[in-house]
Amino acid sequence: ARVDKAGFKHFMAKEIHEQPSTIAEAVRAYLPVGDDAVTLPDGGLDFTGIDRVVMVACGTAYYACLTAKYWFEQLARLPVEVDIASEFRYREPPVAARTLALFVSQSGETADTLAALRYCAGKAERIVSVVNVPESSIARESDLALPIHAGVEIGVASTKAFTCQLSVLLILALKAATDRGALTADDLADHIAALRGLPASINAALDQEPAMESVAKRLAEARDILFLGRGLMYPLALEGALKLKEISYIHAEAYASGELKHGPIALIDNQVPVVVMAPRDELFDKSVSNMQEVMAREGKVLLISDDKGISEAGDGVWQTIRMPRVHDSLAPILYALPAQLLAYHTAVAKGTDVDQPRNLAKSVTVE
Ligand code: G6P
Numbered sequence: 001a002r003v004d005k006a007g008f009k010h011f012m013a014k015e016i017h018e019q020p021s022t023i024a025e026a027v028r029a030y031l032p033v034g035d036d037a038v039t040l041p042d043g044g045l046d047f048t049g050i051d052r053v054v055m056v057a058c059g060t061a062y063y064a065c066l067t068a069k070y071w072f073e074q075l076a077r078l079p080v081e082v083d084i085a086s087e088f089r090y091r092e093p094p095v096a097a098r099t100l101a102l103f104v105s106q107s108g109e110t111a112d113t114l115a116a117l118r119y120c121a122g123k124a125e126r127i128v129s130v131v132n133v134p135e136s137s138i139a140r141e142s143d144l145a146l147p148i149h150a151g152v153e154i155g156v157a158s159t160k161a162f163t164c165q166l167s168v169l170l171i172l173a174l175k176a177a178t179d180r181g182a183l184t185a186d187d188l189a190d191h192i193a194a195l196r197g198l199p200a201s202i203n204a205a206l207d208q209e210p211a212m213e214s215v216a217k218r219l220a221e222a223r224d225i226l227f228l229g230r231g232l233m234y235p236l237a238l239e240g241a242l243k244l245k246e247i248s249y250i251h252a253e254a255y256a257s258g259e260l261k262h263g264p265i266a267l268i269d270n271q272v273p274v275v276v277m278a279p280r281d282e283l284f285d286k287s288v289s290n291m292q293e294v295m296a297r298e299g300k301v302l303l304i305s306d307d308k309g310i311s312e313a314g315d316g317v318w319q320t321i322r323m324p325r326v327h328d329s330l331a332p333i334l335y336a337l338p339a340q341l342l343a344y345h346t347a348v349a350k351g352t353d354v355d356q357p358r359n360l361a362k363s364v365t366v367e
Helices: 011-017 019-030 059-076 085-091 111-120 160-179 185-206 209-219 233-248 257-262 284-295 307-313 328-350
Strands: 052-057 080-084 099-105 126-131 144-147 224-229 251-256 273-277 300-305 319-322
Touching (some): 011 019, 011 328, 019 160, 019 185, 052 059, 052 085, 059 080, 059 099, 059 233, 099 111, 111 126, 126 160, 160 185, 160 328, 209 319, 209 328, 224 233, 224 257, 233 273, 233 328, 251 257, 257 284, 273 328, 284 300, 284 307, 300 307
Parallel strands (some): 052 080, 052 099, 099 126, 126 144, 224 251, 273 300
């Protein structure tokens, strides 16, 4: 079927706005209505025979894996190693017995990811993939392929595929947690209810688009932008910086907030916007002290947080973007929206080719 822009100026804008329904679709596929348990296709997967997980991917899919590491380790108490496919395949790392090898790829055709999968075949206990294209090479060569149900993604900068990858990976972490007896029935029910409510929160985040558009006009004037996050928000900070680089061509870097004082703080002056992604979770106080370090050096803090976080952050913050409150585990999925929309509107303000950024390809099938 032909895919058009459905009235949006760019495919990327359309795909960003599709996320309430694509996420709902992904959640429904693995958490069927009326059943409070995770359902996997094709005979599923039992984590009781698994001692560790290795996740391998490229680009945005790699950041989805980094986020999933926090979920698998915190919820399922299962150790996870994450690697960039081009590094993994040539390092030829040992793959221990009882390892689940997990490959995440929107296209399912990325050459390095496919090569990493082939390297693990015959070594890992199970080969599982999280893909958007069920008939792709990576899906076909896996023992189990988990479709993300995002629909065709045209914009080179991945958006809806990322949030669907995250949704499926979180659900898979819940499955691992259940199999390993690491999560109480109540906690599982809380997570499931939160996932089912996520599309409504994504819609509420989309309502903040005008605020993001106006901040983006200011960001478009910057030469360098720093993204900071802690815990689950750290991989998302990396994704926010990547999105901005890809389509606006502004230099952006992301750091774990706690690393600020080990280097990047040297870059801070009154010209550098610092995007802090920090829901009011248990690490919030630490993020506030990092923000204060930035503001003491006249850095311009753009705080993305919820009501409580914004009011507790105090004075001196340059700009704020308000997100609805969600279950802590779901914050990286929700906060992907402002990361995407800031990049999008910054690129639009600069007049770059949003859907076809220079030098980039949607699918990298050669090395
Ligand atoms: C390219 C795309 C990125 C994507 C990456 C991995 O670089 O421009 O948006 O994240 O490949 O692609 P995959 O299809 O494996 O997810």
